[in-house]
Amino acid sequence: MKTPILFAMAGLFLSLQLNAQTAEKAEPEFLKYQNSKWVDSIMKTLTPNERIAQLILVAAYSNRGEEHKQEILKLVKKQKIGGLIFFQGDPESQAELMNDYQQAAEVPLIGAIDAEWGLGMRLDSTISYPFQMALGAVQDDELIYKMGEEVARQVKRTGLHINLAPVVDVNNNPNNPVINYRSFGEDKQNVTRKGIAYMRGMQDHNVLTSAKHFPGHGDTDTDSHKALPQINHPFERLDSLEMYPFRELIDAGIGGVMVAHLNIPALDSTGVPSTLSKPIITGILKDSLGFNGLIITDAMNMKGVTTGNEPGVVDKKAILAGNDLLEFTEDVPRAIAEVRKAIKKGLITQKEIDARARKVLAVKQWVGLNEYEPTRTENILKYLNTPGAVLLNRQLVEASLTVLKNENNLLPLENLDELKIASVSIGTEEETVFQETLGLYTDVKHFQLAVDAGEEEIEAVEEALENYNLVIAGIHDQSKYPRNSVKLSEDLLDFVEDLAENDNTIISLFKNPYVLTRFDDIEETPALIEAYQDSEITQEMVAQLIFGGISANGKLPVSAGDKFKAGDGLEVEGGIRFKYTTPEDAGMNSEVLYSRVDSLMNEAINAKAIPGGQVLVAKDGKVVMYKAYGLHKYSDTIKVEKTDLYDLASVTKISSALPALMKLYDEDKFELEAGIDDYLPYFRHSNKAGIPFRQILAHQARFKPWIPYWKNTLRKNGSFRWNTFKKDSSARFPVQVSEDLWLHRNYKKKIFRAIKKSPLEKEAKYKYSGLVFYLLPSIVEEITGEDFRTYINRNFYDKLGATTLTYNPSGDFPLDRIVPTESDFLFRQKSIHGRVHDEGAIMMGGVSANAGLFANANDLAKLMQMYLNYGEYGGERYIAETTLKEFSKTQFPDNDNRRGLGFDKPNLKYKGEDNNTAKDASKDSFGHTGFTGTMVWVDPKEDLLYVFLSNRVLPTRENTRLYKLNTRTQIQQALYDAIKK
Structure with missing residues (x-):
């Protein structure tokens, strides 16, 4: 069925329409079907009693078993009731039951539900959107319209056609026990705007709505489920306030209005509930307000209407008052019989009953029941709880x-x-x-x-x-x-x-x-x-x-x-x-992202490439995925948590001294054309003197890749030299390497000497080297006059809130929060847990710019997001934009060197499975990888951030399955694929 132009345009120009007075009263759409061929054909088949039965909704549940199902089937087959209103249960059972009931019905059944805040109001495993009080705080009414669209989609998917919403009661009584948080608030204009937006969202998608609870249940201190509330305001007040939203929604074309159980002397002095009041329903709602749509009673089992009225008899009274549809009729046969008696007595005519039956049938045709097809139940939960529906819920909460x-x-x-x-x-x-x-x-x-x-x-x-x-x-x-x-x-x-x-x-x-x-x-x-x-x-x-x-x-x-x-x-x-949200909030496809990343991580874990890990993905400053996988070790049962810390290995290079150097570069205290000897005079007469930092940080300074410092501490028989290690700490041996291994206080000088004396490569071309990064903390200290750790904590980590980004974490965190690395049987003769894996870094007391940092993915991501923002995060600038752009660009591409200053960059030419990044990573992207199985990467072109942490070196560094599987870059490619989708 095509959506009429009026309502199709309503969605497009909603914001304009909601703020303008309705120029012309809109009639409910379904009314055009009252005399359709289909309605005529159905009316011809119905007996007088069956026409009455069309006006009855019976309460149905999807959690009450076979006996209840048979009771409903009996009413469908024998009494030919018009429809059902569903209450508690689950969506799959409800849809299956509705299919069964429809199959048993000669005339398709109308299905209704109270879904004021979505299906979650009645059905488990479904979304509950914010209560209307919260929605009343939302300033963007287009979001309310979208909620209406989404609720309509979900309602239809469960086999139903009417949502008994929105509540448009103006809640001006704080002690109201039954409306209260179900109302959009106390401002009639706001209530009206929200009500119209919600109504249009649903009716534009052919779900009939019912404004409730006419003529206004907002100023009561009694629950009409338990007793009959009385409202003593004069007509002028009721007309200008309580009835205002109903009048506006009627003019806007709402299909249904639900009548409340209220005693309102100013409108009907007899004291009867408004549900049974002809002056209120016929006199005001129909005649004065000109409502021609479907008038629905509030539940006919509520004490507000049943007190003093027998089942069946009370239903007759509701029909006589002018209602079209009876909700929750408790005694169907008697209700039909009582209405038949009323016809015989001349209290109502068969013609009037027929007109109402036609109205109900017209609704059925409008919602598509003239071409009824059973509801599909496969994957219904997935269909109801789509990423878009979940995101909308978050957007509504945020806006409230x-x-x-x-x-x-x-x-x-x-x-x-x-x-x-x-x-x-x-x-x-x-x-x-x-x-x-x-x-x-x-x-x-x-x-x-x-x-x-x-x-x-x-x-x-x-x-x-x-x-x-x-x-x-x-x-x-x-x-x-x-x-x-x-x-x-x-x-x-x-x-x-x-x-x-x-x-x-x-x-x-x-x-x-x-x-x-x-x-x-x-x-x-x-x-x-x-x-x-x-x-x-x-x-x-x-x-x-x-x-x-x-x-x-x-x-x-x-x-x-x-x-x-x-x-x-x-x-x-x-x-x-960071905003922590869903992929769809950043334009990514959650199904592609989650399924691919989960699959690749599980593949790596099952192949024993890694025991576990953490993955964090952020786009546009929004964390769209942050998950922990697997175990700390293959042999234990400690699951990886998102708060656990990993050894970052060489990711330390861009996470410790590098931000310090960039800041000092901003302050003209560090120069890229200067050499090591300009900051550490000890290197003045070495072969490293005069080599500019631009070449050093781009790994084009002819430095040797690494020096196995620990091997120099060994005698030929494998024992440690007397002036290197002791089993206990002392003033001379204060540097802890393991629980029973303490390094001589002056050994750092020997490391510096080894770097100073190391020969240079013959040719100035790209060759990855970590040597200078052992020196950088001392260079930072030399420039700033401040302890290196104090400096980077004060200027970066503390401000970022990156409290797990730290050296030597076992002093601040319990071991069960620190993921272990290798079982080191070459040097330390220990399983490494809580201390840096890198041998050189641990011999520097665990504090080096080559390795040594630990963090969880979330805290590391804060630093990387600052880089991605070109130096800004948390409302504060850390590094100048021009500086970050300089450090993160390829420095010597003509020399076939992809590297930036400290940062790694994508290969200059794509190398297939051997590439260092995903195929779709842009040339502007930058980051680093680490020996322990880590990777961080940011891509300014897509505003994309990726953190991968693992401990692939457990139990041994010889485990290279992570490289062979290419897990890190395959996951990175999945991020781009999720953006494309």
């Missing part, structure tokens, strides 16, 4: 986040090197996703306080927090739904008040915004974020907002007492640090 306070522009956080951060998750006993995500950005100490935390527990946390200059608190919900309630102990409430009064606090409320009134002085918090609900995605997003991974521009959809008013909300600009 509302910053209510941001004193001194605390958000997003800057100057990480000056912050000592603690997080407190309040209302939970375990580390939260919120805290886990905060930890992606820098070192954060986490605390938790349960709902019933007492004075002692709180005091212990308070005492610990005194050691930190920034506290990030998350107040979590204790229920599935963000109700207007707080279950925290009085002591915890006092604790939150104390936090709010500190000038070093960020508070994130993962709860209903009305709850803000329950916390004394929370409005005094320096930075306050309203997050609306406590889903894992929301927790992720708030953490990213705090550190500048994403922006915020949400506006509060309701007032929170006198603390905050509807419309409050500050804009916070993000995009300064």
Whole structure:
């Protein structure tokens, strides 16, 4: 069925239409089918009773077994009901059941569901989009339209046709127990815009929608599931506020309206529920508002309508009042019989029943049931949970986040090197996703306080927090739904008040915004974020907002007492640090990316090329993949975690002294045309004197590739010389090489002497050499007058939040977080764990620019992203753009040398499987690989970053399967393929 022009254009020009008054009232599309040939043909086959039955929706479940199925089949076959409304279950079972029910039906069944926030409202294993209160904060209504499109797609895929949404009640009563977070808010204009956007998104894709709960359920303090609420406002107020969104949606062409169970004296003085009120349904909804679409009752099993009314009888009353479709009829045979009696008594005519039946059949034709085909159930979960659907959910959550306070522009956080951060998750006993995500950005100490935390527990946390200059608190919900309630102990409430009064606090409320009134002085918090609900995605997003991974521009959809008013909300600009998201958010295909990388990693692990590893991929500053694979060692059961540290080997070359040299180059303290002897006078009378660093860093200085320093410590019998190693530490032997091996304090001089005396190659051409990188830390110290580690930590790692990027990690991290490397039976006679694998680096005390750094993929990626950004990250410039471009370009291409300054570059000519990078890596890309099985690479052309960490040298460096499989570059090519797709 072709989408009519009116609604096709609605999607294209939605933003214009939503902000303009509807020029002309639009009738529901399905009405054009009321007298179609198909409807005529069906009407001719229906008996009077069957025409009544078309007006009935029966409740169905996909999790209640065979007995329930047979009950429904009986109603379908014998009573010829018009349709079903599905409640709890799973999508595959529901689709299969609907197919069975349709097969049993003589007239196709209409299928309905309450999917206000998506199928997840009723069905497991499906997406729950943000509740409407959160959506009310979203400023881009096009996102709401897209949600409508996506929900329509999912609803249809489960075999259904009507979504009993959107809720367009204006929630102006904070104590409303039944609407509340289901409403877009208290501003009728905002509610209307959001309602129209959601409605159009669905109806443009032939899913009928039903605005609810007419004439407005927002100002009630009673749950109509349990009793009949009463609204005592005068007609003028009801007309101008409660009914306003319904009027606008009717004019915009909504197909259905659901009537609430309410007692509204100003509209009907008899006291009957609005569902049974002819003055309200016929007099106001039909006649005054001119609604000709499908009028649907709220569930007919709710206490608000059943009290004092018997099943069947109450359904008759609803029909007499003017409803077209009865939801959740409890006694179908009696309902039909009661309506037949009403016809005989002249309370309603058969003609009126027929007209309503035609309306229902017209809807069936509009949704395509005149050409019914069974719903396909294969791969239904994959179809429902597409990457696009998942991304939309994240986009909606991100767009909803509302910053209510941001004193001194605390958000997003800057100057990480000056912050000592603690997080407190309040209302939970375990580390939260919120805290886990905060930890992606820098070192954060986490605390938790349960709902019933007492004075002692709180005091212990308070005492610990005194050691930190920034506290990030998350107040979590204790229920599935963000109700207007707080279950925290009085002591915890006092604790939150104390936090709010500190000038070093960020508070994130993962709860209903009305709850803000329950916390004394929370409005005094320096930075306050309203997050609306406590889903894992929301927790992720708030953490990213705090550190500048994403922006915020949400506006509060309701007032929170006198603390905050509807419309409050500050804009916070993000995009300064990593955003952790999905591949589709960066224009990549997740199926291609995940399947290919997973396959290649599993191939390498199964071939025992590596025991495990980490892979991180970022594009456009967005981390789209960050996974850990396999084990620490082949022989153990310790799984690799994303927080584990790997020996970076030669990746150290571009991650330690090189950024220092570039910074010093910016400051005119380091020159590329100078030589080693200009900074280390010891080399003045050597064959290295005068060779410029441009040649040295490009590996074109005729230096020997390497020197096996450790071999010079051995006697002919294999024992160590007396002045090299001892089994215990002392003032003369302070350099630890292993648990029982300590190096002489002056041996570093011998290493320098060996480098100084090493001969030069005959020809000045490309030859990879690590010799100068042993010297670079000393050169940096000579230039700066500062300890090398202190310098790079202070100027780079601490500011980046790269807290695992470190030398000698066993001093700061437990061994079970450090992945082991080789079993060294040549030199150390030990399995290497927690210390650098490179023999020369460990003889330098573990601190060298040739090797020695450890990190996890995430922290290493921060440094690489700074390079990819040409010197900037986290809102701070580290290195000049011109400098990074100079260092990362090929220096001597005419000499068949691909290298930049320190950085590796793609081969000048592609070498097939022997190439050092993926085929599609651009000539502008740069990075490095490491002996232990590591690789980092960035490509400015695609704004692409790739980190691969492994320990391929375990158990021995002779394991070269990783090279033979070409795993690292094959994975890199998969990234480009995912972009192409």
